[in-house]
Amino acid sequence: MYPKIRPDLSDEEFALFGDFIERNSGLHFGEERRDALRIALVSRMSALELTEYREYYERLTWGPDREAEFRRLLDILTVNETWFFRDRAQFEALRSHVLPEIARHKRDTRTIRIWSAGCSTGEEPYSIAMVVRDVLPDLGRWKVEILGTDVSERALRDARRGVYRPRSLKELEERYRRRYFEERGGLFHVSEEIKGMVRFEYFNLIFEPYPLSKMKGWDIIFCRNVTIYFKLRSTKRVIHNFYLSLDDLGYLFVGYSENLRFLTDKFRPVWLGDAWAYRKREVVEPRMAERPKPKPPLQDAGESPDELICLAEGHADAGRHGEALRLCEEALKKDPTYADAHFLKGLIYKAMGETGRASEEFRRVLLLRPDVLARMYLGDIYREGGLLGPAAREYEMALREFEEHRPRDLGRFGDGYPPELVYRICQEKLKGVRRAMAGRNA
Numbered sequence: 001m002y003p004k005i006r007p008d009l010s011d012e013e014f015a016l017f018g019d020f021i022e023r024n025s026g027l028h029f030g031e032e033r034r035d036a037l038r039i040a041l042v043s044r045m046s047a048l049e050l051t052e053y054r055e056y057y058e059r060l061t062w063g064p065d066r067e068a069e070f071r072r073l074l075d076i077l078t079v080n081e082t083w084f085f086r087d088r089a090q091f092e093a094l095r096s097h098v099l100p101e102i103a104r105h106k107r108d109t110r111t112i113r114i115w116s117a118g119c120s121t122g123e124e125p126y127s128i129a130m131v132v133r134d135v136l137p138d139l140g141r142w143k144v145e146i147l148g149t150d151v152s153e154r155a156l157r158d159a160r161r162g163v164y165r166p167r168s169l170k171e172l173e174e175r176y177r178r179r180y181f182e183e184r185g186g187l188f189h190v191s192e193e194i195k196g197m198v199r200f201e202y203f204n205l206i207f208e209p210y211p212l213s214k215m216k217g218w219d220i221i222f223c224r225n226v227t228i229y230f231k232l233r234s235t236k237r238v239i240h241n242f243y244l245s246l247d248d249l250g251y252l253f254v255g256y257s258e259n260l261r262f263l264t265d266k267f268r269p270v271w272l273g274d275a276w277a278y279r280k281r282e283v284v285e286p287r288m289a290e291r292p293k294p295k296p297p298l299q300d301a302g303e304s305p306d307e308l309i310c311l312a313e314g315h316a317d318a319g320r321h322g323e324a325l326r327l328c329e330e331a332l333k334k335d336p337t338y339a340d341a342h343f344l345k346g347l348i349y350k351a352m353g354e355t356g357r358a359s360e361e362f363r364r365v366l367l368l369r370p371d372v373l374a375r376m377y378l379g380d381i382y383r384e385g386g387l388l389g390p391a392a393r394e395y396e397m398a399l400r401e402f403e404e405h406r407p408r409d410l411g412r413f414g415d416g417y418p419p420e421l422v423y424r425i426c427q428e429k430l431k432g433v434r435r436a437m438a439g440r441n442a
């Protein structure tokens with residue numbers, strides 16, 4: 001019998017491991033995921049017959065097999081939940097808009113490159129392969145590269161095997177199931193035809209610079225439900241690298257609850273049926289570069305609060321947070337009850353990682369008007385700070401407000417997102433928080 005590992009993790013140890021893991025994978029462990037981190041550490045330490053967290057930290061940072069050990073730890077720490085055709089509207093957009101358009105402008109080279117970054121056990125890139133087969137009936141005359149990458153070697157092994165439990169097929173259309181899967185002993189084996197279209201590789205999105213000789217010129221990048229576990233600064237870096245890796249006419253798909261607003265000025269959302277994707281700003285707004293820059297700081301402050309907020313948004317989009325905040329203050333001097341100014345301040349502080357100030361601003365918005373988006377952002381801030389109860393309450397109230405007021409649009413800060421979509425996002429977030437609460441109490 002080995003001496004027991006201390007069940008609790010001191011604050012210092014939590015910070016030490018949390019910091020190391022974040023620097024090397026982007027994965028952020030806030031209070032709400034402290035337990036998940038502790039369980040993973042204990043599991044690796046038991047396998048290595050270590051009893052002290054410090055010893056394991058040394059092994060992870062200095063040991064001769066530190067890289068392999070870190071990968072083993074990541075196998076436990078990563079959340080690999082995924083399924084075929086997850087968020088189906090995005091695959092519909094791929095089929096009806098994105099692939100036909102890319103095929104049109106690639107008709108000379110007949111080469112299409114698609115990257116599923118953070119592909120987990122492979123359901124996402126295999127779903128993409130199925131759609132590619134629908135859109136390109138003369139596939140033999142094309143060179144289509146579909147690459148799935150991840151940091152979980154366990155997930156990549158499963159992806160290469162291509163054998164799935166029924167729950168992975170829960171959103172799969174029957175015609176695909178019949179055509180591309182064989183059921184054996186209650187498990188579903190994906191066909192060789194589809195498997196042969198996808199290649200899997202280990203790739204850590206947080207390590208820069210990306211080798212652009214290989215990771216450049218992607219026509220489509222999917223990176224969904226990966227950066228939700230990252231801090232803003234890591235997400236910003238990943239998005240910047242996607243900008244460099246994506247073809248100028250390419251498309252970037254992110255998860256439903258991931259919004260690039262204020263994270264980058266380089267992408268713009270485009271609506272494709274019921275889904276949206278991001279494209280390079282210069283493609284969506286070709287004349288943007290020639291547009292006059294937002295006006296310089298006000299001299300006579302003649303603008304209305306609304307005009308001031310428009311200017312502030314321009315600065316915030318370009319990452320000039322200080323100037324944007326200053327203009328919000330100007331607007332509030334003119335009209336202290338101007339909720340949009342508080343909202344914008346909340347978004348800017350959130351993008352700056354100043355969550356305390358951001359939540360104050362969103363609360364001020366709620367004193368001035370019912371606002372489902374402000375509720376949702378408040379919920380996000382609480383959730384990220386480990387305050388699961390308050391987070392759940394905000395999401396519940398957001399849902400209730402949706403049901404009571406049935407908003408037709410979400411106003412200036414809704415980016416044109418359909419309210420039903422945001423309603424679904426809130427539902428998903430609430431489910432996630434309730435699951436985490438149940439896990440904590442278990």
Ligand SMILES: C[S@@+](CC[C@H](N)C(=O)[O-])C[C@H]1O[C@@H](n2cnc3c(N)ncnc32)[C@H](O)[C@@H]1O
Nearest residue numbers: 025078082118120150151152204205224225226
């Ligand atoms: C929840 S799954 C998402 C799978 C799929 N994209 C989807 O939306 O269904 C998140 C995946 O991101 C991977 N991941 C986390 N950090 C990563 C990193 N730094 N580089 C690459 N992949 C990462 C995890 O291993 C995990 O498999």
